[in-house]
Amino acid sequence: MKKMNKNNDLDSIINIIENNDRFLVTSHVNPDGDNIGSILALKIFLEQLGKKVEVVLDDEVPDCFSFLSYSQDIKEYNPELEIDFDVLFTLDSGDWERISDVADLVDKQVIVNIDHHADNTLYGDYNLVTDAAATAELIYQLIIELDKSKLNQDLATAIATALITDTGSFRYSNTRPETHQIMADLLDFDVDVNYITRQIFENNTYQSLMLKAKVLETLEVDETAKIAWVKIPEHFLEEVGATWEDAEGIVGYPRSLQGVEVAVLFKEYRPQEIKVSLRSNEYFAVDKVAHQFDGGGHAKAAGCLLECGLEEAEEKVIEAVKEEIRKY
Ligand SMILES: [Mn+2]
Numbered sequence: 001m002k003k004m005n006k007n008n009d010l011d012s013i014i015n016i017i018e019n020n021d022r023f024l025v026t027s028h029v030n031p032d033g034d035n036i037g038s039i040l041a042l043k044i045f046l047e048q049l050g051k052k053v054e055v056v057l058d059d060e061v062p063d064c065f066s067f068l069s070y071s072q073d074i075k076e077y078n079p080e081l082e083i084d085f086d087v088l089f090t091l092d093s094g095d096w097e098r099i100s101d102v103a104d105l106v107d108k109q110v111i112v113n114i115d116h117h118a119d120n121t122l123y124g125d126y127n128l129v130t131d132a133a134a135t136a137e138l139i140y141q142l143i144i145e146l147d148k149s150k151l152n153q154d155l156a157t158a159i160a161t162a163l164i165t166d167t168g169s170f171r172y173s174n175t176r177p178e179t180h181q182i183m184a185d186l187l188d189f190d191v192d193v194n195y196i197t198r199q200i201f202e203n204n205t206y207q208s209l210m211l212k213a214k215v216l217e218t219l220e221v222d223e224t225a226k227i228a229w230v231k232i233p234e235h236f237l238e239e240v241g242a243t244w245e246d247a248e249g250i251v252g253y254p255r256s257l258q259g260v261e262v263a264v265l266f267k268e269y270r271p272q273e274i275k276v277s278l279r280s281n282e283y284f285a286v287d288k289v290a291h292q293f294d295g296g297g298h299a300k301a302a303g304c305l306l307e308c309g310l311e312e313a314e315e316k317v318i319e320a321v322k323e324e325i326r327k328y
Contacts, residue, residue, distance in 0.1 A: 005122035007129040013112055014146055016087055016126065022052045024085040024105065028098040029059045033165025033200055034134045035092040036065045036074070038114075041139050041158040042089060043070060048150045054083050058100035062245050064203050067195075068161060069154040077101050085109060092116070092135040094296050096123045114138050119287060119296045133174040136162030140182050156189035161196050168252075169197055173300060201249070208246030211236060215250055221257070227321050228254035229264035233310060234271070244269070251277045262286065262321050266314055274306045274313035278321075283328060289320050 025042050027035035039055050046053045058077040065071055075081065077100070087110045093099050094117035113124025116132040128138050136159045143150065163183055167175045170183070187193075204212075214236050221228045232247055247267060255263035261284050265277040276293070278286035280300050287302040293316075295304020306313040 005124070005127055007120075007122055007127050009112075009126040010128055010142065010145065012126050013114075013128055013142065016110060016112060017046065017049070017051075017146065020051075020086045020110075022085040023054070023087050023089060024083055024109075025053060025055045025089045025091065026057060026093075026099050026102045027091045028093045029057070029100045031057055031059055031062060031065070032092075033065060034136055034162040036061060036068065036071065037158045037160075037162030037165070038091045038134070038136045038139050039074070039089075040068055040070055041136060041143070041155050041162070042091065043073070044152075044155045044158065045139075045143050045146075045150055049147065052085075054085065056081065056083065056102050056105065058102050062248070064199050064248075065161070067199050068158055077105075079104070081105065087112060089114060090124065091139070094119055095121045114142070117296065118298060119291070131174075133172075133176055133179045134162045134166035136166075137179060137182060151189060153189045153191070156186040156191050157196065160186045160191045160193065161200070164193070164196055165200055169201070174298070205242075205246060207240050207242040208248075210240040211242040211246050212250060212253070214240065215247075216253060219254060219257075221260070222318070222322065224325075225259050226261045226325060227264070227318065228257045228260045228262075229266065229314070229318060230254050231266040231310060231314065232268060234268045251279050255279045255281060262325065264317060264321065266310060266317070268310045272307055272309060274308065274310055276304050276306060276313065276317055278302045278304075278317075284325060289317065289324055292320055293317070 025039045027039050043053045043055050055074045056077050061071050061074050088106055089112050090099055091114050111124045112126045114128045116135050118131055120129045132138055140159050215230050215232055218230045251263055251265035261281050263279045267275040269275050280286045285299040287297045290297050290302035290304045293304035297303055
């Protein structure tokens with residue numbers, strides 16, 4: 001029988017933390033600042049409560065987040081890993097598949113799902129899912145409810161990094177008064193905002209700048225000038241010696257074009273495997289388009305994966321965006 005899962009089990013989650021000792025914390029593949037910041041904040045907090053905590057991701061930690069304390073304790077999944085735990089925390093992951101192979105470590109443990117994606121499927125035994133700017137806001141809320149005295153500089157820096165990443169330094173419309181209030185509280189712990197923002201946003205490698213130069217040459221705009229897109233064929237990476245990590249943030253360029261409402265980035269991850277990132281500026285809900293291709297996300301930032309060639313993916317997604325934008 002299917003359970004009717006709720007989206008706010010904060011009190012139950014507090015009970016679970018108080019009554020268990022061994023935790024595994026994970027998050028989605030292609031880690032970003034919100035998921036790395038959130039898992040480190042939760043790890044630091046739980047360890048201060050005397051709990052045993054392991055952190056496993058089915059991916060490497062991107063270099064730009066290696067400045068965060070304890071980031072070197074994040075293990076990359078491999079089939080030989082053996083971890084004893086009673087409770088699994090999945091952070092910032094809209095559905096169970098987002099944690100990828102880390103799911104193989106799970107048997108009958110309690111699953112706690114903490115996330116801010118509106119399309120979260122509430123797959124946890126317990127869920128804390130609201131439309132906060134970042135998952136780290138919910139981690140902060142949990143910490144405040146449980147034991148505020150455990151906040152320290154490392155913990156505050158992890159949460160601040162998550163907030164800064166997911167709000168684009170408090171510029172995106174997901175930024176709420178609460179987001180600024182939390183940030184103000186964190187600043188009491190000597191968080192170095194300038195240092196964090198440089199690590200995240202001004203940390204280009206030579207290869208990543210060269211990659212951006214090539215990608216910008218692929219810029220296309222539709223006849224209404226409301227939709228702009230760029231693409232990264234796999235061979236671009238080889239030509240400049242870049243990695244997919246160097247492609248981070250590129251979708252911001254087509255979105256920054258004057259008058260554009262929807263921006264799309266097509267990445268040829270492998271032949272016949274195209275990752276699509278969708279962004280919007282004001283009114284267009286890009287998650288609607290992502291859902292058409294079994295993807296997900298937020299109204300202003302979403303993504304999907306198409307199993308076809310680059311050109312075909314481009315044609316299908318841009319057509320779907322055009323179809324959808326006519327309704328506005
Ligand atoms: Mn997030």
